[in-house]
Amino acid sequence: MKDLYALLVFARVAEMKSFSRAADSLGIQKGRVSIVIRGLEREVGVALLHRTTRRVQLTEDGRAFYSRARDLLADAQELQSMFSGQASLRGRLRVDLPTELARSVVIPALPDLLMTHPELELELSSTDRRVDLVQEGFDCVLRLGPIVDETLVARPLGKLRMTNAASPNYLERYGMPRTLDDLRSQRHRMVSYTRTLGARHACWEYPSGDGYASLPLPTSIQVNSVQTYHAAGLAGIGLIQAGYSALAHHIQSGALMEILPDLRPEPLAASLVVAHRRNLSQRVRAFMKWIEGVLEPYFD
Numbered sequence: 001m002k003d004l005y006a007l008l009v010f011a012r013v014a015e016m017k018s019f020s021r022a023a024d025s026l027g028i029q030k031g032r033v034s035i036v037i038r039g040l041e042r043e044v045g046v047a048l049l050h051r052t053t054r055r056v057q058l059t060e061d062g063r064a065f066y067s068r069a070r071d072l073l074a075d076a077q078e079l080q081s082m083f084s085g086q087a088s089l090r091g092r093l094r095v096d097l098p099t100e101l102a103r104s105v106v107i108p109a110l111p112d113l114l115m116t117h118p119e120l121e122l123e124l125s126s127t128d129r130r131v132d133l134v135q136e137g138f139d140c141v142l143r144l145g146p147i148v149d150e151t152l153v154a155r156p157l158g159k160l161r162m163t164n165a166a167s168p169n170y171l172e173r174y175g176m177p178r179t180l181d182d183l184r185s186q187r188h189r190m191v192s193y194t195r196t197l198g199a200r201h202a203c204w205e206y207p208s209g210d211g212y213a214s215l216p217l218p219t220s221i222q223v224n225s226v227q228t229y230h231a232a233g234l235a236g237i238g239l240i241q242a243g244y245s246a247l248a249h250h251i252q253s254g255a256l257m258e259i260l261p262d263l264r265p266e267p268l269a270a271s272l273v274v275a276h277r278r279n280l281s282q283r284v285r286a287f288m289k290w291i292e293g294v295l296e297p298y299f300d
Helices: 005-016 019-026 030-044 060-081 099-116 168-174 180-185 226-234 244-253 282-298
Strands: 049-051 056-058 091-097 120-126 140-144 153-160 162-166 190-193 204-208 211-215 219-223 240-243 268-274
Touching: 005 019, 005 030, 005 060, 019 030, 056 060, 091 099, 091 282, 099 120, 099 226, 099 244, 099 282, 140 153, 140 282, 153 282, 162 168, 162 244, 180 211, 190 226, 190 240, 219 226, 226 240, 226 244, 240 244, 244 282, 268 282
Parallel strands: 091 120, 091 140, 190 219
Antiparallel strands: 049 056, 140 268, 153 268, 162 240, 204 211
């Protein structure tokens, strides 16, 4: 092959399942993408993609070709940068982060990263849904909690400390709990977070023996947004249990008070997830090291 450009275009179409989205992400016209793919298929002698008016899918040959193409592109990228040492990172890096962690921890730390690497083209998505790394073209994703997709590769970063908190005006009404028994005797109420409204209400989590147990408490309100959950705690609607990284500035300002510090919920595992184990790009490796350093003060 004359160069790797055709492989790059093909990989982007395969990942995004769309000629139009691939063209937009590469900054070229859709017609150019079609020309490159047709030329590549002529060169290799097989059809790599099924095209319909609604979607684009890999053929059987296309799936095998895509797997090798990804490795070859990663090898080429490594070869290009192997003698760069501490040179500035360059090129696109598409990352997805949990919304609240992005807002409270990652975004405030980003200026230093971008000043160090001004040619890094960072595309940052922040959402609390589980994105599709391959189809949506993400290089890596930061996920909290267990990794349920066994086809992905998770690199553990650490466990984020959790905390129990309530607003001062709430504690004036109900009292400061010192023990689990106080939660019931003082008739405390909690804010319940769930991804699906109407689902079973959450319980109050606490350490017990070698593990963790749950204490049912009355619920003041049920919400399906992390930001709304925090806002309900700040408003004095009920007790909340959340990541310390998101609540630290509220606790430091006095807007929230930490309660039951010896009975915190189970720390939340943080992992950087990639689609392939082999040949992580220099950009992904550098981002992994950087974000681990950013999160380290909040690890339990």
